[in-house]
Amino acid sequence: MQVLAAIKTKKITPEQLFMISVLAVNGGNYLYNLILGRLLGPAQFADAAVLITFLLVLSFIAMTFQLVTAKFSVLFEYTVFKSFIAKVYQQALAVGILLGLLIIVFATQLQALFNTSSSSMFTIFGCGVPLYFLMSVNRGTYQGKKAYKSLSITYQAEMLSRLLITLGIILVLDIKSSWVIATGILLSFGFGLFPFKVKHLNFKKVLSLDKTYSKQIKRFFLLTAFYELTQIIINNSDILLVKHYFESYEAGLYASLALIGRIVYFIAWMFVMLLLPAVVELKKEGKETASVLFKYVVYIVAISTLIVIVCVACPEFIIKLLFGEEYITMAPLLWKYALATSMFAISNIFAYYYLSLDKYVPVIISGIFGMLQMVLVVFYHDSLDQVVHMQIIAMALLLVIQLAFFRQETRAQKSLI
Template sequence: MQLVTLIKSKKINPEQLFMLSVLAVNGGNYLYNLLLGRLLGPTAFADAAVLITFLLVLSFAAMTFQLVTAKFSVLFENSVFKSFISKVYQQAFLVGLLFGIAIIVFASSLQDIFNTSSSTMFVVFGCGVPIYFLMSVNRGVFQGKKSFKSLSVTYQTEMWSRLLITLGLIFILDITSPVIIAVGIFASFLFGLIPFKYFTISLKKQVVLGIHKKAIRSFFLITAFYELTQIIINNSDILLVKHYFESYEAGLYASLALIGRIVYFIAWMFVMLLLPTVVQLKKDGKDTAPVLFKYVGYIAAISFTIVLVCFSAPELIIDILFGEQYIAMAPLLWQYAIATSMFAISNIFAYYYLSLDKYVPVVISGVFGMLQMALVVFFHDSLAQVVHMQIIAMVLLLIIQVVFFKINHKKA
């Protein structure tokens, strides 16, 4: 009630409301993963972690459409905007359909590659992929137009439906199969469409974007490339560990990754605010660097705090969140947090330059994403070594991003 009163009295603006909403969503997603970890145990949680990782991969792939939609929703108006949105919806649904079909067709192969107990979970997941892509375009409209209340609702409905439906099915049916996890994820995509701008879709409408096509295509391709690097950096380690290690060890590592990545999920909140703000400042001819400094400062402070806490009480944190059966990962917790902190800060630089149509930092991220994956492929004698390889790659990535910024800012 106090929050509602504050909102009505305008003491909380839409951006602050969105930030609070994102914190709630991240908290709900963490609760979802923590409960699964406790209910399933390390071995079964390893299968669930594969699905959760697939969900993260999907979110990065669909983020391409969301960011493209957000950027050009700032720049386009009236009939051009409507034509653009119609076209993006069509293409997003087509790409999502192709991805979904591919996952369904290769479900058995995915089961063999990631050593899961079921292929059906991939089939169910694949059915929901086209819906997720439509949801991402819808969110891009809200993000670009700074309709943060509607944007908050879409994330809230997705998170709460996944949490409640999944846990409800587990307790009611008394089944811990990964298929149940997949059903919960599929259902959350449907709820994530709320509220949905149905009227902006026109499959029969002739879309004429003229001179804007080249700009849209260029930004789409470079954003797709960058999101691919995000997929590699943020998810390849869990999938590679699932491939190279036994299910028990993979489940332990999944718990470590979930705790350590809290920095990245908080940083994502600032990225959502960064892109439309930088695009608008550039459009108005204003200096954009202060916005970058502000968000880098926020993430650096949060990262330092999280690493310090993970270093000070790793066993207590893991015991509270996952239980004693995961306690073996305690010595690696603060080290993994360092890797994700370096990535989160460098990610702010990359998205900043992406907003300004400068793509060298994107290429840099791609190079170091491949480096991280290569290091893990060649050096995976232990889970500790896997974490150390990621620290090396991410520290180097941040150093290069900072050097690029100083050189570019000095020239400017």
């Protein structure tokens, strides 16, 4: 409502402009997946889904560097900032090169592990990994300095270039191969670097940071990295495990199911972005924060319930509309997958809420149940139905535990009053 009001009065703040940009980028990425699903068909889309999942995993890992950069770009200034940002770039590039080389070296093994049609797609993808880490640190500086216009440009450039390059090759040259998807992803990393501040990329020896600063950075980095790891496990392990245990055709069908069902998660992420600053500000002012949590939980529960009901009422129509007739066998599972994603989205709100209050137990809980989800799928994967049922069990338990923790914390606070 605030964004709409701002548009009417023609006064859009940089923050609101960035929010609109994020919505556009998410919509563009979703469109990218839908078009690939329709153009490639289930079997070839299964290979594309592996690369897209690798991209999501990479984004979560690199997000650790982005968040660390963003936070300390606010806290540090002048010489300290220059030393900090140069060191982060060096470390991010080193990690990016290491991960990229590992993917390239083990490309053949990755092909066998995930039953893909070729290993070249992993080789091409691996070449782009260092660029992605540089891009993430670059975005972190813009985020920390509140340069939302430049930050929006990097996200838009990455999304649009990947969409146009990939679809251009497929439609114009009529080449439907996994290496095309990998090439589009690689080139999009280059476009996503723009605008890039070259002066921050310093390979000379930089001044050492004070031990207090170093300890503070390391602690936040480790906590953020652990949380991003939980997100990787819960969001992506099911697709990779299905690709490993099932034939390409079934894996492609499952990938389409996952993409539709995750609409709930992408919507919830927008509320998380609003929740965090609100809770931090209230805590700073010494005010109660639970009312803000309740508000966004109600929003997500309402939206999730609506999406699940729609998936129950007309699953075949949804799948035909988004992916086409070839994917129709997934219709009975659509509402179940949406239910599992809904429970995760609600649990995620509680985790982010406590992260903003510097309480990390819910993050650890998320990690435990992320591992549980993986273990359940590893042992119970006789059918795609069973895979989805295992996720429902894991996410239901996660939500119950998060609610129990919230209740315990609320009681503890009341006893102190």
